[in-house]
Amino acid sequence: MQAVILAAGEGSRLRPLTRSKPKAMLPVANRPIIEYVIDALLENGIRDIVVVVGYRKEEVVRHLNRLDAPIQVVVQERQLGTADALRAAEPEITEDFLVLPGDNYINAESIARIKEERNAMLVAEHPNPSNFGVVVIRNGIVREIVEKPEDAPTFTVSTGVYSFTPDIFSYLQTNEIPDAIAAMIASGRRIRAIPADDWQDAVYPWDLLKMNSRMLRGITPGIAGAVDASVIRRGAVRIGTGTTVGPNTVICGPVTIGNNCTIGPNTVIMPDTSIGDGVVLEPFTYVADSLVMSDVTIGSHSRIVSAVFGQGCILADHTTTYPSTTLLEVGDRIQKEEFGAVLGEGVRAAPFTTFKNCIAGNSVTVGEGKTVIGILEDGTRVM
């Protein structure tokens, strides 16, 4: 059994977080999403893995090189669609194979359910089916796939995980896999629909928070850094090498902290928080339910709740992220979602900044004492 992981797409609805890396490389609980997919495959004994890369491919390739598994990399030169990406992998395919999106979480049990099948797809129930391909099923056989409909006929959506035989390549006429499925159904082939055990996708940046808290449930607790004796830890806490945690810090798991961070003294880290490598949390800061990527500095007396911070943000003291709901126009749709802030890479904020349901693009600079609401384009200066 072979497996093709599609990791060429940018994931444009996750902008600004996808500036320097594709969606598959976004860290969730301090591991890129694609790693969970690879793990699930390896657990099922599938070792012949082909990864299709494209957007910011260097980042993906560099990461894959560091993994233990021998992974074949093929390049999709232009990001035309999933079927085109699959065509790029065609020369490497010699037997029945699985296709998986590299940017969705899937667990090993789900893969175990589909790996024995030929021509099948994993499906799942989702409360917002219109962001996905909605699947119409009769007697366990796929009848139809409707791509991102305004009004969804059912709540069953495609997870993007398929099991194919090599003759699928003759059906890849257009650039999307669902079209090929439609062609197969039209020619009388039966595609079985199998319910997934656990599957998570992050369509919009705030979805990462949900995914993050889900993935944090699976972390292995362990302390590698220098943790002061007065630190209070509850629940599953993972701390990387070279990290120092200062006195009187409180950490309530599940929390994962990367390598070479400086935390505290006197900080509070509440559940569902991941902190990347080289992060500095200054004293008297409170972080909860957030995803903080590498090299971020958060000043003292800050309160960070329900926030996603991209790499290299530098936030001065008294920064607040305030969860609330406003109407946001993301990817041609009006969205309403409660979260504090999503900051792109290298955002800088002066002291006493408040982010309120805000998506700030890469390299945004915010002047002293501002309250920022809504969407800011890349490079905006708020004075």
Next chain:
Amino acid sequence: MCGIVGYIGRRDATPVLIQGLKRLEYRGYDSFGIATVGSAIEVYKKNGRISDGEAGVVGLRGCTGIGHTRWATHGEPSDLNAHPHTDCSGRIAVVHNGVIENYGELKRQLAGRGHTFRSETDTEVIAHLIEEHYDGDLLAAVNATLPLLRGSYAVLAIAEDTPQIVAARDASPLVLGVGDAEIFAASDMTPLLEYTERVIFLEDGDVADLAPGRYTVYHGGQTVERPIELINWCVEDTRKGGFAHYMLKEIYEQPQSFYETIRAGIDEHVRQMVMEADEITLVACGTSYHTALAFKYLAEPLCNIPVRVEMGSEFKYFTPPLRGLAIAVSQSGETADTIAALKMAKARNCPTLAITNMQGSTVTRVADETLLMRAGPEIGVAATKSYTAQLAALMEIVNLRCEGAFDDVLSHAHLAIGDVLLQDINEAVALCSKAEHVFFVGRGAFYPVSMEGALKMKEISYVHAEGYAAGELKHGPFALLTPETPVVAVCTPGPTYGVMASNIKEMKARKAPVIALGVAGDTELAEIVDIFIPIPNTHLLVQVLTASVVLQLLAYHTACALQRDVDKPRNLAKSVTVE
């Protein structure tokens, strides 16, 4: 130059040697060869690269063998001149890295005694000398031979009737790898990483007797203990992964290698040495010379200390009066010129510091103290990540002398490097790949950056390129400016901005197309030049790094557009271990 590798153990030696030679190919790739001992010595050697000739190596039997990849010094690259070399009877085979200076004389004597020479190399005399002394004891024969040789060598020798390799080094690198019931020997540790992490760095004058699972090191006839060191490099770092070239992979590793080097910091002895210096002299060659020069332009104004930069190759013959701290900068730690210069500085009682990427390399033994840069193995012949790691080490020294004034700047610099890697430079590449000549100009710290940009362009794309201080262009090279000669100018805010901008206008007036590197948002500059490449608007130290990375990418993509062999440019080898 040249790379040698040896294996003795239970595996079939041929694949181990071939794999090892591929890892050492950066040290030279004119020709290659291997010899194994089975029932007799079998030799296979071939002109050309190992990656092309690998398929031809079949039928060599034996679990003991030696291999060599060559960068020609004596005798042109050909099948005959390729190593290993054998004696008259074909019972002894040797591979050698280094130069035997008195080989002419030895060759005449040996020829007079009836030895037949088949190649033009200096190495062949070693095989014949061992033959002269050989009576069944290879170790004794090698021991008797070595005192006759003058020059530098790392030698591996095998003989037909014994399962044994004798290794010897003097002034050329040789590393032993200790596995389970098997021993490896190689010019550096990259070929060993796949099999073992336990290595022994031999000292000059050491002779080692290797047998399966057993080794003995002799120095001056006495058995000596050499410590086994653990290597934390990972074999993945020596592989190309999915990248088209090692060079591209290494360009993309720069944020990490810079960060690691900064994070590793400076140990107490080095710190003291740097703080006490009232004058600094740096010796270096090639790319390292450019980093040293950049250090001069940064350290002199920022920490107010006189800095002198000398080329290693010139230093030995025209030694200037020396005072204060001497720093040798060398990626491989084996650059012969730099080491010779460092020895002279040491002889003049200067405290000496080595900045290198290779733990245990020759330069680390010569120098009083070592500042190790954390670039990891660099395989591409053109230096990229070692360049930024060297800058990291040197900027740490600047920062130290300024009492930590740039702590924040340096700890965030890797983010800016990561940022410029995303820069789209296709237009500039299209322009350079059509040009015959390209000029690189900059002022102050960007002058060495321009020189480095030009060096990269020359060495991998074979486009003629020159780096100039921008003001110097008027004193001659202006005559060469035509509409077909692009000029790459680095122009960032600072005291030189105004004069640099007027330099650019002068070039534009001669109709030369100008590619400018300026800070993001500099619309004025963007308007006067043909192609504008923005770099992040940050501290000068970081601009030096980001501008260099853009120029590396420019050279790389130009070379790709011209379909050059990026990782193995013609006539070059990575570390120049001959003077």
